[in-house]
Amino acid sequence: MMKPYIQLTDLHQAATDAFCDLANQCIASNGLFRVSLSGGSTPKRLYEMIAQRDLDWTRIHWFWGDERNVPSDSPDSNFKMVREAILDKRKVPQANIHNVPVNVDDPASAALAYERTLREHFSDQPMPAWDLVLLGMGDDAHTASLFPRTKAIDESSRWFVENWVEKFDAFRYTLTAPAINSGKEIWFLVAGDSKKTALANVFSENQRPNEYPSQLIRPTRWFVTQDACPDSLVR
Numbered sequence: 001m002m003k004p005y006i007q008l009t010d011l012h013q014a015a016t017d018a019f020c021d022l023a024n025q026c027i028a029s030n031g032l033f034r035v036s037l038s039g040g041s042t043p044k045r046l047y048e049m050i051a052q053r054d055l056d057w058t059r060i061h062w063f064w065g066d067e068r069n070v071p072s073d074s075p076d077s078n079f080k081m082v083r084e085a086i087l088d089k090r091k092v093p094q095a096n097i098h099n100v101p102v103n104v105d106d107p108a109s110a111a112l113a114y115e116r117t118l119r120e121h122f123s124d125q126p127m128p129a130w131d132l133v134l135l136g137m138g139d140d141a142h143t144a145s146l147f148p149r150t151k152a153i154d155e156s157s158r159w160f161v162e163n164w165v166e167k168f169d170a171f172r173y174t175l176t177a178p179a180i181n182s183g184k185e186i187w188f189l190v191a192g193d194s195k196k197t198a199l200a201n202v203f204s205e206n207q208r209p210n211e212y213p214s215q216l217i218r219p220t221r222w223f224v225t226q227d228a229c230p231d232s233l234v235r
């Protein structure tokens with residue numbers, strides 16, 4: 001994997017500025033901006049900062065790159081996190097909010113329903129043509145809900161699937177790697193020294209995507225804090 005351009009700056013400020021610039025460019029040229037959101041604590045601060053900016057909220061469509069198999073009012077829900085960080089603070093049309101129709105008792109049907117939503121929204125495309133995919137990375141090198149040694153890693157035709165994650169003894173929902181890599185812009189947001197080893201593994205010449213699922217992704221930008229970045233990658 002090519003060594004990325006790593007922004008060892010204030011991650012949230014840099015990512016907020018980049019998000020707003022990209023959103024404004026896409027809205028100016030295409031009339032809308034379609035973003036797939038990540039869960040987790042690192043992106044949450046980004047969303048809170050984006051909510052403070054002056055954007056055309058009627059032109060942004062919000063999708064979820066992954067979700068937990070919990071009700072939408074659960075503290076673990078990625079939808080709830082985004083709703084509180086952005087959607088409740090700005091006048092976002094309900095029609096622009098495309099959250100996963102979680103069905104705790106039947107995650108397979110819920111994943112298929114969401115895939116149908118995505119295929120309808122990107123009906124003229126072979127894969128979802130995101131303007132932006134935002135991704136975090138776990139200290140086990142997972143991204144979205146593509147966890148090491150899980151079935152979703154090998155999925156190549158579906159766009160969005162349920163994924164059994166042994167360590168949680170629970171299902172997750174996730175975009176598949178091809179449905180992430182179809183994004184025009186794909187950004188990783190990685191913060192904290194707990195991610196340093198995972199990043200070193202992801203960027204090693206040793207390609208082991210089943211162990212390091214983030215290796216499946218072809219990102220266009222990395223936003224990484226100083227303490228998360230392996231010395232081998234610092235420019």
Ligand SMILES: O=C(O)[C@H](O)[C@@H](O)[C@H](O)[C@H](O)COP(=O)(O)O
Nearest residue numbers: 039040041042136137138143144
């Ligand atoms: O639903 C989720 O939890 C996320 O989509 C997940 O992939 C997250 O991005 C990583 O676990 C990193 O999370 P942090 O940024 O909180 O470390």
